[in-house]
Amino acid sequence: MATHTVIEIPKTTSGPADPRAPSILTTLPPEIRNRIYEYLFKRYRPVILDDEEEDFCDVFAGCTDLLLSCRQVYHEAVGILYGQNTFFVTPFLEDQMQFTCTWLSRIGSHYHLLSRVSMDADALPPATYRRYDLLPLLKFIWGYPQAKCEFAFVVSRNSGFKEQNNGAEPYDSITAADIMNTILFGLGTADVLNLKQYARYSGLISSVMVWYHDHAQCGYVEYNDSRIPRSFPHPDRGFSILDHGSKIQWKEPEQLDLVSLPGECLSTINAYARASDTDVAFDLDASEARGYRIGLSGVDTSLRLDIDQMHTRVYDEIIIRMSTQEAGTDFDDFKALQKLLEVDNFESLVNPHHCREEQCFINMVLMFKLSTPEPTADFRININKLLHIFKHDHGCLLITVQESDSSMNGTQSIKWHLIQRAVFLLLSDVLEQYPSKADQPLPQIWIDGHGTALCATYPAMATSEETTIPCSYAIDDPADVLEQYRRKIIHLDQSGMWEQCVSPLDIYSQMNNDSLASMCYCIRYYLGIN
Known part of the structure; x- marks a missing residue:
């Protein structure tokens, strides 16, 4: 019986390669190495890119592991991979x-x-x-002017793609590639529209949109910030398409003006232009204005309208001064103030039609220049016309009653909304006592130098005697005035008096009405119930 011979196999362990020893590949001449790299990484058809990274690896399947062999091979081969291939972004x-x-x-x-x-x-x-938004690509072209990469638009086909027109008809789809390549060169490499300087600031340009019409052979470039409702820093630039897209003729730009700037810029510039280093004061006695700047509003009408729409506060305080030599006065029906309100700029400051972020403070100074000094409490002021002028919401309006010597002891400052509440209480008494006068003109409304509502007076007429309705709310505490004001509104609503006397017109109709009921309606509308 044969016996089996057992052969012993010696057991050994693998040792690390000498890190100083050169790779077999790197020992080859450079020309041969480059031929190997080209064989592995150079493709004679475009390398298609899409959002799946695996597809990119499939193109070089079995070859990319070589890039991990050593640093020298990686640096030599990657230049062939990226430099000798055309990369095509899938449509x-x-x-x-x-x-x-x-x-x-x-x-x-x-x-x-x-x-x-x-x-x-x-x-x-x-x-x-x-339409094409070229800004992302233009930023690469502008950011790396020394890079050798050429970007090109092409027209894909099932069997590859064509890059040139090759005698195509003017409206053939190939023309789209020629047109876009010409535009891309003009905007990117040549920077014919000088857009590169703005691309560094994201707030100036957020897109460079190219629009063109296939059949009209024309188009335009729109470059602006999507948050700005006007073209900036330049208007849109039109162009004509010549020679089947091989040439673009740019049209002359429109002349820029201030209105072309973004609203935020205009608002800031206007604030600086209208800023004053002195108090802004209107002396109605002398018909003079001091410290008032018209800013950009004086440039032209369109810019004035644009500035008027801005929700900005230009001045911290506006002072309006007028004087009288009588202790009891209506300041000549405040005609000097009404005349000043005929000026658009001033009227927009006093009665803004658009709600601004912050209203400026208005200080209406009424100075009593009396030959014989009298206590402020003895002054009598008919504010009938003043109530019409300041019907709007004027939470920042202050009425200052001042004696001629300008001393602080003889000066009283009253918030306008407190006067309005006291007047509302007085007028509501008139409505309850004389409902028939609801649609008649507003009576004289008298207050003293402390802003306390005294009485409402209907002057004597040919068929009637003078009628005076005293104010039954002799209140000086603002908190008490507010409480009485709230109670009076609740009483008018519950009693039905409000619905009976005040016609249900909208606020705009009431603003243009000078009746007693309309004044009550406007005061309540702007002050509310609280």
Whole structure:
């Protein structure tokens, strides 16, 4: 019987390779190494890019592991991979341009190795107008002027793509690539519209949108910030398409003016232009204004209208002064103030039609220049016309009653809304006592130098005697006035008097009405119930 012979196999362990020993590949001459790299990484058809990274790896399947072998091989081979291939962004991406720029950012410093990146000019479905936002790509071109990468629009086909017109008809789809390549060179490399200087600031340009019409052979470039409702820093630039897209003729730009600036810029410039280093005061006795600047409003009418829409506060305080030599007066029906309100700029300051972020303080100074000094409490002021002038919400209006010597002892400052509440209490008494006068003109409303409502007076007429209705609310405490005001509104509503006397017109109709009921309605509307 045969016996089996057992052969002993010696057991050994693998040892690390000498890190100082050169790689077999690196010992080859450079020319042979480059031929190997070209064989592995150079493709004679475009390398298609899409949002699936695996597809990119599939193109170089089995080859990319070589890049991990050593640092020298990586640096030598990656130049062939990126530098000797044309990369084509698939037309099926939803946002082709954004994906292109995302991929360029992702490859980092390898961007400088690229030779050519192509994008499909027909990625968007056919439409009357074609539109492309080139700003993301233009930022790469402007940001790396020394890079050798050439960006080109092409027209894809099932069997590849074409890059030139090659005698196509004027409206053939190939023309789209020629047009976009010409525009891209003009905006990017040549910077014919001088947009590069603005691209560094995201607040100035958020898109460079190219629009053109296939059949009209014309288009325009729109570059602005999407948050700004006007073209800035320049108006849109039109262009004509010549020689089947191989040439673009740019039209002359429109003349810029101040109105072309964004509203935020106009508002800031206007605030500086209207700023005053002195108090802004209107002396109605002398018909003089001191410290008032018209700012941009004096440039032209359109700019004035634009400035009037701005919700900005220009002045911290406006002082309006007028005087009298009588202890009991209506300041000549405040005609000097009414005349000043005929000036648009001043009227918009006193009665703004648009709610501003912050209203400026208005100090209406009424000075009593009496030959014989009298206590402020003995002054009598008919504020009938003043109530009409300041019907709007004037929470920042102050009425200052001042004696001629200008001493602080003889000065009283009263908030206008406190006077309005006291007047409302007085007028509500008139409505209850004389309902028939609801639609008649407002009576004389008298207050003293402390702002206390005294009485309402209907002057004597040919058919009637003078009628005076004293105020039954002799209240000086603002908190008490507010409480009485709230109670009076509740009483008028519950008793039905309000519905009976005040017609249900809108606030705009009531503002143009000078009746007793309309004044009550306006005061309640702007002050509310609280």
